[in-house]
Amino acid sequence: MQFKEWEQEQKTLHLLTQMLGKYKVALAHKEPQWEHIILDITVQGVSTGMLHDKGQSFSLSINLVNDEIEIVTTEQFVTISLQDGVTIKEYYELLQQNLKELGVDVAIHTRPQEMDTTTPFEEDTSHHHYSSEVSHKVLNYFKLAHTVETEFLSPLRTRKIKPGLFWGTFDVSSALVYNAHEPFPDDTKVIERAAFDEPMIEFGFWFGDKNFSGPTFFVLAYPFPSITFECAPPFPDGSYFDETLMEFILELGDVDGDVNAKVVQFFEQSYHRLKDYLEWEGCEHYHLPLKMKDNHQD
Structure with a gap:
């Protein structure tokens, strides 16, 4: 798997994981070495693990088997399909919309970190490459x-x-x-x-x-x-x-x-x-x- 052969898909996946990670920055209890913001490796992808906001528990996951972002609360399960051609801007808007409908309203810092691109999620129409x-x-x-x-x-x-x-x-x-x-x-x-x-x-x-x-x-x-x-x-x-x-x-x-x-x-x-x-x-x-x-x- 040579980097140059999937560089565009890598950037899109990287940005999607950054999106999830920003919710951990906002909501997880701080730990040394930034340990609190690490995403868990799961059987099917990566996950924030359980987060809490104003009495509401939820988790966000990227499922690389079923090609979807998963939002889980105590009572509900919502998915956002990962598809080639869908922009980071669209994913971010869908994620925010679904979270608000589930009672989670958290402001996150939307500018990517430690990447060449610094375009905020809500403005990024350049990264839209996905391959199952x-x-x-x-x-x-x-x-x-x-x-x-x-x-x-x-x-x-x-x-x-x-x-x-x-x-x-x-x-x-x-x-x-x-x-x-x-x-x-x-x-x-x-x-x-x-x-x-x-x-x-x-x-x-x-x-x-x-x-x-x-x-x-x-x-x-x-x-x-x-x-x-x-x-x-x-x-x-x-x-x-x-x-x-x-x-x-x-x-x-x-x-x-x-x-x-x-x-x-x-x-x-x-x-x-x-x-x-x-x-x-x-x-x-x-x-x-x-x-x-x-x-x-x-």
Whole structure:
């Protein structure tokens, strides 16, 4: 799935996820690292999970199997069809109209964030590309990223941000967070000052861009490294450290064999390198076995 082959569909999907995410910004209780605004990866797409407004509970989802936006309240279920040719402006108007009819009247900031386009949703007639085939592929990648990140993170005994869609950058990411305060050096940057204020190691997946041709896994650290790293074995073949991004990189097209096992191995090796570089102390208990009987994932 090369980025250039579905760039227009990607932008439309990205904007739709931003639309949902804005409701989480408006209504979810704030958490460190913007954890409260992450969209859940579901069996059929992405979801806000349960939100509350003036006593009304509701959720918003993008269903990539049935090609629709879903609005769910305690008593009602409404859908908006996703179709090629329908603009972001039209989706936004339909979403707002249906929410108001269901008793939810929430003002959101409608200008996209962390994207090249800054046209507010209510004015955007340029993005209107949708493909059911592409959406099904996107969902499979979402599930792959969720699966491997969950497999790596689950047994670790430490504070973690579980996998979900960061809709600002359209990546499925998770993180381990160290128990210390490390303020971002530039307090004028609204997103970064909240995202990066504790030492952390982030594990993520994104679909590529003009610099990366296709789906790619990455690992980054905060504070950001000031040195480079080698990726010799036991890193899986294809792993490297990008000196521009200052991140460990594994492009999915370079992975042979058991993809899940190779990506988990990539996460493990990157984690150990960065944990040691950041000089995290008191981490020995992170890896103590869980005293539970094996299940089907073992």
